[in-house]
Amino acid sequence: MEKLRLGVNIDHVATVRNARGGDTPDPIRAARLAEEAGADGITAHLREDRRHIADADIEQLMDTLTVPLNFEMAATEEMQNIALRHKPHAVCIVPEKREERTTEGGLEVAREENRLAHFIAPLRDAGCRVSIFIAADIRQIEAAHRIGAQVIELHSGAYCDAHHEGRFEDRDRELEAMREMSTFAHSLGLEVHVGHGLTYETVEPVAKFPEVRELNIGHFLIGEAIFLGLQPAIQEMRRLMDGARA
Numbered sequence: 001m002e003k004l005r006l007g008v009n010i011d012h013v014a015t016v017r018n019a020r021g022g023d024t025p026d027p028i029r030a031a032r033l034a035e036e037a038g039a040d041g042i043t044a045h046l047r048e049d050r051r052h053i054a055d056a057d058i059e060q061l062m063d064t065l066t067v068p069l070n071f072e073m074a075a076t077e078e079m080q081n082i083a084l085r086h087k088p089h090a091v092c093i094v095p096e097k098r099e100e101r102t103t104e105g106g107l108e109v110a111r112e113e114n115r116l117a118h119f120i121a122p123l124r125d126a127g128c129r130v131s132i133f134i135a136a137d138i139r140q141i142e143a144a145h146r147i148g149a150q151v152i153e154l155h156s157g158a159y160c161d162a163h164h165e166g167r168f169e170d171r172d173r174e175l176e177a178m179r180e181m182s183t184f185a186h187s188l189g190l191e192v193h194v195g196h197g198l199t200y201e202t203v204e205p206v207a208k209f210p211e212v213r214e215l216n217i218g219h220f221l222i223g224e225a226i227f228l229g230l231q232p233a234i235q236e237m238r239r240l241m242d243g244a245r246a
């Protein structure tokens with residue numbers, strides 16, 4: 001099986017920084033430490049309201065990272081311009097609602113196919129790998145394929161919530177849907193990533209899916225870093241992923 005990449009999402013280092021309005025903790029320092037600890041990529045979501053990552057963070061990440069940046073953004077003209085200016089390795093298109101606490105669901109690609117096809121074309125032309133964050137739903141995967149995305153990221157939030165709330169039948173159903181849909185997406189030639197809500201308890205079954213190439217994990221790791229330190233927290237996730245894969 002190919003190695004499973006770990007993308008570390010550093011948004012919530014910026015959330016803590018912004019709570020006081022100063023410079024610390026610095027998400028760029030977190031990104032560098034994550035690289036040293038074995039992260040294969042760094043993920044950052046520049047939201048319209050700039051509640052965590054700021055424009056200057058993206059600039060600094062582009063200047064300093066030695067691993068690829070996965071730039072998460074909504075499908076807006078403002079974000080498209082920013083992505084085209086920086087040309088990050090990957091752009092992950094996510095739905096974004098102002099009132100949400102986090103990215104609650106996958107993108108509705110099937111209903112917006114035309115607009116999204118036009119939206120991602122210049123990003124692809126600029127050399128960015130375009131990823132679409134979607135639910136494990138065959139309609140959305142087919143639509144992501146038709147619009148020319150190279151990657152899909154399956155939203156693992158429902159699976160993780162069900163696990164941590166003790167709804168094990170729901171959890172197993174969600175897991176099975178992700179397993180089937182990762183096989184299906186791979187058969188279409190899409191690269192498959194998974195992300196949202198993953199923890200030490202939920203990562204292993206997903207890491208076992210042979211078609212999954214990358215996991216993007218943020219909130220849990222930044223929280224665990226309070227207790228373990230950032231690098232040990234990442235190294236433990238890496239160990240669990242590699243063990244599941246072996």
Ligand code: PXP
Pocket residue numbers: 009011045072092094102103133153194195196197198216217218219220
């Ligand atoms: N992948 C995508 C597309 C996301 O939007 C997020 C959250 O920003 C993550 C992964 C990481 O989720 P979490 O912070 O819950 O690990």
